Amino acid sequence: MLGNTFGRLFRVTACGESYGDALLVIVDGVPAGMSLCDADIQFDLDRRRPGQTPLDSPRMETDQVKVVSGLLEGVTTGAPVGMIIYNVDRHDIHVQQYRDVKDQIRPGHAEYTYMVKYGTHADWCGAGRASGRETCMRVAAGALAKKILATEGIKVIGYTKSCMGIEATNIPAFDLIETEARKNHIICPDQVAAKKMIDRVMEIKDEGETAGGTIELIARGVPAGLGEPVFDKLNACIAHALMSIGAIKGLEFGAGFGVANMKGSECNDFPYLDENGKVKFRTNNSGGFLGGISNGDDLVMRLAVKPTPTVSVAQPTIDMEKMQETTLGAITRRDPTLLSRIIPVAESMLAMTIVDHLMMWRGYDSLQKFENKWK
Numbered sequence: 345m346l347g348n349t350f351g352r353l354f355r356v357t358a359c360g361e362s363y364g365d366a367l368l369v370i371v372d373g374v375p376a377g378m379s380l381c382d383a384d385i386q387f388d389l390d391r392r393r394p395g396q397t398p399l400d401s402p403r404m405e406t407d408q409v410k411v412v413s414g415l416l417e418g419v420t421t422g423a424p425v426g427m428i429i430y431n432v433d434r435h436d437i438h439v440q441q442y443r444d445v446k447d448q449i450r451p452g453h454a455e456y457t458y459m460v461k462y463g464t465h466a467d468w469c470g471a472g473r474a475s476g477r478e479t480c481m482r483v484a485a486g487a488l489a490k491k492i493l494a495t496e497g498i499k500v501i502g503y504t505k506s507c508m509g510i511e512a513t514n515i516p517a518f519d520l521i522e523t524e525a526r527k528n529h530i531i532c533p534d535q536v537a538a539k540k541m542i543d544r545v546m547e548i549k550d551e552g553e554t555a556g557g558t559i560e561l562i563a564r565g566v567p568a569g570l571g572e573p574v575f576d577k578l579n580a581c582i583a584h585a586l587m588s589i590g591a592i593k594g595l596e597f598g599a600g601f602g603v604a605n606m607k608g609s610e611c612n613d614f615p616y617l618d619e620n621g622k623v624k625f626r627t628n629n630s631g632g633f634l635g636g637i638s639n640g641d642d643l644v645m646r647l648a649v650k651p652t653p654t655v656s657v658a659q660p661t662i663d664m665e666k667m668q669e670t671t672l673g674a675i676t677r678r679d680p681t682l683l684s685r686i687i688p689v690a691e692s693m694l695a696m697t698i699v700d701h702l703m704m705w706r707g708y709d710s711l712q713k714f715e716n717k718w719k
């Protein structure tokens with residue numbers, strides 16, 4: 345399997361499967377001199393952890409992280425930071441459930457493509473590396489990235505924007521979004537919409553089904569100038585980061601697909617000079633990117649999250665051992681909707697990408713030998 349490392353300078357390498365012993369991550373590029381303890385990382389892991397609300401999987405993982413390297417007396421040394429989380433809720437009954445249907449491909453899951461790629465060695469237990477469990481280590485590395493961003497005055501937040509067609513429209517000011525969103529299980533800052541969303545997910549859950557939706561992410565405080573103009577555009581790298589999360593099926597920046605129905609002057613964000621003589625934009629249809637480079641405005645994007653593939657209704661499929669069509673019933677635990685659990689994962693991937701680009705830009709810029717009055 346290739347591609348278990350993400351980033352150029354801030355490099356995150358992760359491993360671990362759904363029913364393996366443990367999940368691990370090594371983060372390269374962490375600056376020396378940062379105070380760091382397990383609790384700094386645990387906070388976001390607890391936001392991703394299953395088994396906490398009726399909207400997520402009953403799998404009871406504690407997701408207790410241990411920082412095992414890169415620290416001396418609670419301060420980073422600049423050495424790679426290694427972290428480990430043990431899988432604790434692994435029981436024979438669940439392994440047997442997976443074993444019983446290991447030859448039947450579960451619709452919407454990655455089994456068919458894993459079988460094509462890895463043959464009989466494909467991990468059939470809990471989806472192996474395709475399981476949402478691997479995202480623990482993204483969140484662990486992301487918590488570190490967020491800590492670095494905080495020292496630069498950059499903050500990344502995510503929340504549920506819509507679920508099954510119910511849209512959050514009453515979005516408070518940026519500083520209040522997190523507090524408001526955490527008042528409900530679906531992590532939506534519009535309380536009226538959140539209630540409707542939760543009621544709808546519970547109805548769908550009772551049908552043995554699952555629900556999709558969208559997540560909005562905002563990064564505030566990102567300086568203008570991040571992103572490389574051609575292949576490594578900031579938005580392109582963010583797309584790589586976010587589209588690497590399981591169950592994400594769409595991504596749009598700023599006005600997104602809405603630009604298709606706009607005239608040029610409606611779409612263009614007009615620049616103006618603020619009271620300090622700094623360049624600002626009146627609107628943010630661009631999502632904070634121009635030519636793949638951050639323009640100093642908020643980075644704004646939305647992700648489409650598909651409904652959880654595991655459902656309790658019978659689904660047509662194929663038995664790959666017998667090469668016969670068959671019907672698959674429900675087999676295991678699942679999240680009725682993935683929305684609230686994916687939010688910390690998406691924030692993490694965005695935070696890591698921004699840190700990586702900050703390091704690249706600062707490194708490159710330090711070699712530029714001219715005065716730039718617009719910086």
Ligand SMILES: Cc1cc2nc3c(=O)[nH]c(=O)nc-3n(C[C@H](O)[C@H](O)[C@H](O)COP(=O)(O)O)c2cc1C
Pocket residue numbers: 401452453454471474475476477479589590591592650652653654677678679682685686689
């Ligand atoms: C945090 C997280 C938790 C997930 N939990 C589940 C789950 O409980 N049940 C399930 O069927 N899929 C779950 N998924 C989705 C599957 O991992 C994903 O849909 C599957 O691997 C197929 O990949 P694709 O949807 O990107 O094509 C989860 C994904 C994430 C990111």
